[in-house]
Amino acid sequence: MQIAPAELEIMNVLWDQPGIGAAEIAEVLASDKNWNIRTIKTMLGRLVEKGALETEAEGRRYLYRPLVKRGDYRxxxxxxxxxxxxxxxxxxxxxHLADGKGLSADDIAELEALLGDLKK
Amino acid sequence: MQIAPAELEIMNVLWDQPGIGAAEIAEVLASDKNWNIRTIKTMLGRLVEKGALETEAEGRRYLYRPLVKRGDYRxxxxxxxxxxxxxxxxxxxxxHLADGKGLSADDIAELEALLGDLKK
DNA sequence: AATTATCGATTACATTCGTAATCAAAAGAG
DNA sequence: CTCTTTTGATTACGAATGTAATCGATAATT
Known part of the structure; x- marks a missing residue:
């Protein structure tokens, strides 16, 4: 299943807070993105269609929940x-990440620990 | 500049062998992909348009060469x-890569060496 | 010289993506 | 009870992508 970049933003919100509705998602995203609520709803529809989300009716609206696990998708x-x-x-x-300063000192330490584990 | 996945296949060939023509690229890709030569030419055109490739006329045909460095793009x-x-x-x-067996023993060794360098 | 193959250029066309607007129904405001 | 707001559903629409076909010019073949 294919999740487009903009859709992923929605997924990220729902992975953090499963079971919220479109309006709440819009609120969470409002700080970063400048998306119209309609845009968000379009993407929610597409994600449901794709099977990435499930809905639960709550009154007149839907609550959305990921069907795909974040770890699996990553x-x-x-x-x-x-x-x-x-x-x-x-x-x-x-x-490349290292070269482009994409790795902090913390990252490096974390990776070392990780590699230590992997060797065992 | 945006290079689409299919276009990247072309770029990879040209990063390995800069200065070849469409027919040669098709030959190289023939083993993996099942692309019509016309498809390859379309993508070459788009890559030139995007400024990812430059052309040099050789008789009636073009030789293509990357304008973007592989390392930079990566x-x-x-x-x-x-x-x-x-x-x-x-x-x-x-x-995640490690977890999904995306890392071979060699990779791990390589990464350790890399991290060693980074700490200095 | 006439025919065919090939080249780059232009055009095609369905699908996905980003970004909404419109619509019908229902719920809330007054 | 009527008007406004809000919801999901449907429709819109241009740009990018994957995958070519067509076209006019030229080179190669016969």
């Missing part, structure tokens, strides 16, 4: 991205 | 991806 996308951009090799990706 | 895309999917944190991305 994993899939990460792999796809690494395949597309780096021929499937993850190390060059990290190298 | 860096930009890597950052964009991490921002979109992981809120800008690179460590979780690596964690």
């Amino acid at each position: 994993r899939k996308e990460a792999r796809q991205f690494v395949d597309r951009m780096f021929g499937g090799r993850a190390a060059p990706l990290v190298a | 860096r930009k895309e890597a950052r964009q991806f991490v921002d979109r999917m992981f809120g800008g944190r690179a460590a979780p991305l690596v964690a």
